[in-house]
Amino acid sequence: MAAMSPHHHHSDTDNEYRPGPPESTNISKDLSKGCTQDGVGIPSLLARCGPQVMEPESDHSTTEYKRSLSGVSQSSPRFAGLGTQLLYRLCHTGHCTYQLGVEDDGRHSLRSWEDCRRSFEVLCGLAEEFGAVVMPVWKGDEEEVEEAGAAGPLSCLDEVTRRQVKDVRSRGGLVTWFNEEFPGVPGGDISDICRITVHVAQVDENKGRTRSMSRKVSETDLLADRSSPPSGDPVVSDSEEDLFGRKISGAMRIIVMGNVDAGKSTLVGSLTTDSRDDGRGSCRTKIMKHRHEITTGRTSTVSHHTMGYTDGGKVKTSSHRVRTLTDEEVVRGSERLITFSDLCGHEKYLKTTVYGMASGMGDYSLIVCNARHPPTHMTHHHLNLSSSNNIPSIIVLTKIDGCPVHSRKNTVKELKALLKRPDVNRVPFDCTTEADIDQCLDKLGRLSPIIYTSAVTGEGMDLLHYLLYRLPKRRRHEKKAARPFEFLVDDLFNVEGVGAVASGFVNSGKLQVASQVFVGPMDDGSFIKTIVKSMHIARTATATVMAGQSACLALGLSKIDRKKLRRGQGILAS
Numbered sequence: 001m002a003a004m005s006p007h008h009h010h011s012d013t014d015n016e017y018r019p020g021p022p023e024s025t026n027i028s029k030d031l032s033k034g035c036t037q038d039g040v041g042i043p044s045l046l047a048r049c050g051p052q053v054m055e056p057e058s059d060h061s062t063t064e065y066k067r068s069l070s071g072v073s074q075s076s077p078r079f080a081g082l083g084t085q086l087l088y089r090l091c092h093t094g095h096c097t098y099q100l101g102v103e104d105d106g107r108h109s110l111r112s113w114e115d116c117r118r119s120f121e122v123l124c125g126l127a128e129e130f131g132a133v134v135m136p137v138w139k140g141d142e143e144e145v146e147e148a149g150a151a152g153p154l155s156c157l158d159e160v161t162r163r164q165v166k167d168v169r170s171r172g173g174l175v176t177w178f179n180e181e182f183p184g185v186p187g188g189d190i191s192d193i194c195r196i197t198v199h200v201a202q203v204d205e206n207k208g209r210t211r212s213m214s215r216k217v218s219e220t221d222l223l224a225d226r227s228s229p230p231s232g233d234p235v236v237s238d239s240e241e242d243l244f245g246r247k248i249s250g251a252m253r254i255i256v257m258g259n260v261d262a263g264k265s266t267l268v269g270s271l272t273t274d275s276r277d278d279g280r281g282s283c284r285t286k287i288m289k290h291r292h293e294i295t296t297g298r299t300s301t302v303s304h305h306t307m308g309y310t311d312g313g314k315v316k317t318s319s320h321r322v323r324t325l326t327d328e329e330v331v332r333g334s335e336r337l338i339t340f341s342d343l344c345g346h347e348k349y350l351k352t353t354v355y356g357m358a359s360g361m362g363d364y365s366l367i368v369c370n371a372r373h374p375p376t377h378m379t380h381h382h383l384n385l386s387s388s389n390n391i392p393s394i395i396v397l398t399k400i401d402g403c404p405v406h407s408r409k410n411t412v413k414e415l416k417a418l419l420k421r422p423d424v425n426r427v428p429f430d431c432t433t434e435a436d437i438d439q440c441l442d443k444l445g446r447l448s449p450i451i452y453t454s455a456v457t458g459e460g461m462d463l464l465h466y467l468l469y470r471l472p473k474r475r476r477h478e479k480k481a482a483r484p485f486e487f488l489v490d491d492l493f494n495v496e497g498v499g500a501v502a503s504g505f506v507n508s509g510k511l512q513v514a515s516q517v518f519v520g521p522m523d524d525g526s527f528i529k530t531i532v533k534s535m536h537i538a539r540t541a542t543a544t545v546m547a548g549q550s551a552c553l554a555l556g557l558s559k560i561d562r563k564k565l566r567r568g569q570g571i572l573a574s
Contacts (some may be wrong), residue, residue, distance in 0.1 A: 050103065050107040050108035050109060050110050051107065051108050051181075051182060052106055052107050052108075053102060053106060053107065053108050053181065053195070054099065054102065054106045055106050056104065056105045056106045057104045057105075057106065061497065062089055062095065062096040062097060062497045063089075063096065063097045063098075063099060064085060064086075064089050064096060064097070064098050064099070065098075065099045065102045065103065065104050065106070066098060066099065066100050066101075066102070066119065066123075067101065067102070067103060067109040067111065068100075068101070068109070068111055068115055068116075068119050069082070069100070069118070069119035069122040069123060069126075070115050070118035070119050070122065071118070072122050074125065074129065079126070079129075082126055083126060083129065083130045086126060086127070086130055086132065086200070087130060089200075090132060090200070090201075090202040094201060094202045094498075094534045094536065094541045094554075095135070095199065095200060095201040095202065095498070095533055095534045095554070096199075096200050097197065097198070097199050097200070098123055098197070098198040098199075098200060099195065099196075099197055100116055100119045100120060100123065100195060100196040100197075100198065101115075101116050101119070101194065101195030101196060102195055108178065108181075108193075108195065109195070110178070110190075110193050111193065111194070111195070112192045112193060112194075113161060113164075113165075113192050113193075113194050114192075116175075116194055116195065116196050117164060117168060117196075119196070120168055120171075120173045120196050120198065123198055123200075124171065127200050131202060132200050132201060132202045133200070133201055133513065133514065133543070134171060134172035134173075134198055134199070134200055135172050135199040135200065135201050135513075135514055135531075135533055136170075136171075136172050136514055136531065168196065172198060172199065173196045173197070173198055174196065174197040174198070175194055175195075175196055176194060176195050176196070176197065177191075177193070177194045178190050178193035178194060178195075179191060179193075199533070201513060201514070201533055201534040201541075202534070202541045244331060244332060244540075244542075245537065245542065245544060245545070245546055245549065246478070247331050247332075247334070247337055248331060248337065248537055248538055248548070248549050248550075249477060249478045249546055249547065249548035249549050250337070250473065250478065250548070251306070251337035251338060251339050251548075252336070252337065252338045252339070252363050252364070252468075252471060252473055253338075253339050253341065253360060253361055253362045253363050253475070254338055254339070254340055254341070254362060254363065254364050254365070254366055254468075255340075255341045255343060255356070255357055255360050255362035255364070255365045255366070255386075255391070256268055256340050256341065256342050256343060256365075256366045256368060257343050257345070257353065257357070257365060257366070257367055257368070257382040257385070257386075258345050258366075258367060258368030258369060258370075258378075258379070258382065259345050259368075259369070259370070259375070259376050259378040259379050259382075260345040260346045260347075260378070261345070261370060262345060262368040262369055262370045262398060263368060263370065263398040263399055263455065264342060264343075264345060264368045265283075265284035265287060265342055266281060266283045266284045266398075266455050267283075267366075267368055267396065267398055267453070267455060268284075268287055268305055268340050268342050269283030269284050269285075269286045269287045269455075270283045270455040270461065271307055271315075271340070271461070271464070271465070271468075272286075272287065272305050272306070272307040272315075272340070273286055273317055274315035274317045275317075276455060276456060276457070276458050277455040277456050278456070279456050283455060287303065287305050287342065301344070301352065302341060302342070302343055302344075302352060302355070302356035302360075302490075303341075303342045304339055304340065304341055304342075304550065305339070305340045305342065306327045306330050306331065306337060306338070306339050306340075306538065307330070307337070307338045307339075307340065307468075308330040308331065308333065308334025308335075308336065308337050308338075309334055309335060309336040309337075309338075309465075309468075309469050310333065310334060310335055311335050313465065313466065313469040313470075315465065316330050316333050316334045326539065327538035327539050327540070328538055328539065328540040330538075331538050331540075336469060338468055339550070340366075341356055341360045341362065343356045343357065344356075345378065347378060350378075350381065353382075353385075354385065357385050357386075357389060357391075358389070359488065359490050359504075359505065361475060361477075361505055361507075362389075362391050363391075363471070363473055363474045363475055364391060364392050364393070364394055364444070364471060364474070365382075365385075365386040365391050365392070365393050365394070366393075366394050366396055367379065367382055367383060367386070367393050367394070367395050367396070368396050368398055369395065369396070369397050369398070369411065369415060370397075370398060370399055370411075371397040371398060371399050371400045371403045371407070371408050371411050371412075371452070372399055372403045372404075372407050372408075372411070373407075373411065374410060374411050374414045374415075375411070375414055375415050375418055379415075379418065380418060380421075380424075383418065383419070383424045383426070384423060384424065387423070387424050387425065387426070392444040392445060392448075392474075393426060393448045394444075394448065394449055394451070394467070395415065395419075395428070395448055395449065395450040395451070396450075396451050396453055396464065397411070397412070397415075397450065397451070397452045397453065398453055398454070398455065399454065399455075399456075400452050400453065400454050400459060400460070401454040401456050401457045401459065412450070415428070415450070416428040416450075419448055426446070426447070426448040427446055427447050427448065428447075428448055428450055429447045429448065429449050429450065430449075430450050431449045431450060431451050431463065431467070432452075432463075433463075434463065434466055436449075437449065437463070437466055437467045437470070438470075441470060441471070441472065442472075444471075449467065451463055451464050451467065475548075477506075477507070477508075477547040477548030478546070478547060478548050479547075480507070480508035480509070480547040480548075481508070481509065481510055481546050481547045482509075483508040483509050483547070484508065484509050484572070484573060485506075485508065485509030485510060485511045485517075485571075485572060485573035486506075486507045486508045486509060486570060486571075486572060487502070487504055487505070487506055487507065487511070487517075487545075487551070487553065487570060487571035487572075488504045488505045488507050488570060489502045489503070489504045489565075489566075489567055489568065489569045489570065489571065490503055490504040490505065490567060491503040491504070491567060492565050492566070492567060494562060495554075498533075498534075498554050499533070499554060499555065499556070499557060499562070500554070500555045500557045500561075500562045500565060501552055501553065501554050501555070502519075502552070502553050502555060502565070502571060503550075503551075503552045504550070504551070504553075504571075505549075505550050505551075506545050506546060506547050506548065506549045506550075506551055507547065508547045509546070509547060509573060510544060510545070510546045510547070511532065511535075511544065511545050511546075511573060512543060512544050513532055513533070513534060513535050513542075513543050513544075514531060514532065514533075515531065515532055515573065515574075516529065516530075516531055516573075516574045517529075517530060517531070517532055517553075517555075517571050517572060517573055517574065518530075518571070518572045518573075518574065519555065519557075519565065519569060519570075519571050520569060520570070521569065521570075522564050523564070527572070528557065528561050528564065529574075530555050530556050530557050530561070531555075531556045532553050532554065532555060532556075533554040533555065533556050534553075534554045535551055535552065535553050535554070536551065536552045537549050537550065537551045537552075553571065555571075
């Protein structure tokens with residue numbers, strides 16, 4: 001490949017030869033010579049000056065060019081290098097594209113059908129070995145594909161080759177014939193020349209990482225002990241991926257609301273990292289998404305944060321002073337998971353707060369109040385939102401460090417009066433000990449526990465952790481796994497190199513990558529049929545999503561269809 005990245009290996013052996021300067025530009029004259037190369041019936045002169053079919057390969061894209069993979073076995077050293085290249089292309093977006101039969105500079109390699117077919121088989125084995133899958137080619141209805149093949153180059157091939165081509169297409173290989181791209185070029189030898197486009201998606205990142213690590217073990221180490229895997233090499237099984245998905249499905253979902261400057265983001269940052277704030281917003285900077293949120297200290301979007309508890313109720317955190325754990329590390333190392341939805345507090349973002357509450361599928365809500373100021377009308381709105389959605393409320397009073405006694409008493413008095421109003425209809429319950437929490441756990445449908453905390457001194461934070469760890473889960477989405485698949489779209493993104501990505505919540509059913517789905521309804525009430533190219537949960541590529549999970553789905557939509565998408569739509573299985 002051009003300008004090899006340090007992540008790539010075997011750059012000198014990827015292709016058998018490098019394209020030299022063209023000796024002739026008269027394609028018709030060269031084809032008439034009929035000379036062959038490598039026993040595959042390709043004119044040798046034209047092999048060095050094949051026509052340009054695409055832009056030169058870039059190390060920073062998700063597209064990999066390969067002249068030929070024919071003859072590469074899993075036991076060969078080149079197979080390990082090809083696996084490293086595959087993982088490098090997959091590491092950015094979770095999927096990539098292979099162009100078989102194309103030079104690094106974007107010119108046609110002029111390989112025969114048999115050579116391209118063998119390269120396709122090697123690539124399928126490579127993808128399976130490194131935790132990836134070849135995506136099916138989306139060409140519309142199967143009848144249209146058959147119709148196009150009957151009228152195109154398939155009609156000129158023998159019966160055996162025709163069956164082989166249909167098999168490759170059904171498994172995800174898009175075959176482009178040379179005489180389709182350059183119909184004016186004469187010569188009988190070119191009817192067999194083609195190239196194949198293959199889309200690959202990663203479904204098991206740990207398997208790919210494990211396979212890559214095991215390939216790097218030296219031959220001496222393998223000879224020393226062939227009966228056991230290399231030490232330190234993680235073993236990833238299919239059941240581990242299932243356990244990962246079940247953990248996320250069973251996560252407690254808690255919605256965090258409160259007036260502006262109540263300290264919601266600081267509280268969430270302190271809880272998820274199990275650290276204390278410096279009084280100047282050090283904890284909130286760890287979870288905020290936008291620069292203006294960090295500078296102003298005010299949340300303007302809905303953000304989700306995962307916290308895990310190990311056995312015994314200890315928060316799963318990083319032992320490193322600077323680096324925080326990824327969502328995948330938190331999920332895999334925790335016994336109990338909690339997902340916080342941090343909503344906006346300012347009045348001008350109330351519409352966003354209502355949307356976050358309605359789409360959050362929360363088990364409980366944390367109503368955060370500043371102990372130094374009495375509750376405002378926004379606090380009343382947030383309590384009403386919880387009550388109208390039948391979500392139990394937990395009151396957290398923040399910033400009690402340095403708070404005057406009279407201010408704190410006045411705030412608590414007004415807050416309790418607000419909870420007793422007919423439109424809220426909650427019974428306030430002060431929790432100052434673990435026994436108080438144990439007493440109210442089975443009465444949260446009526447009671448609203450009040451906990452006093454400080455993210456700076458840490459006062460009351462252990463008591464809040466004790467409550468969160470013991471909260472009973474209310475929503476049982478996993479019971480809806482047998483129902484038809486239904487995905488609620490919360491947000492939409494257009495990712496470069498990926499396309500349309502829908503973020504949202506799996507309300508029911510299960511779905512596997514490469515499945516056919518229907519997106520809608522559109523303005524006219526119709527649904528668009530497409531496929532799911534890749535899926536992520538907890539920022540981790542996965543092969544399956546199920547009810548109760550927040551996920552991101554990459555959809556195979558055209559640019560025109562992408563413009564029809566909007567928040568609030570649904571994605572249904574066929």
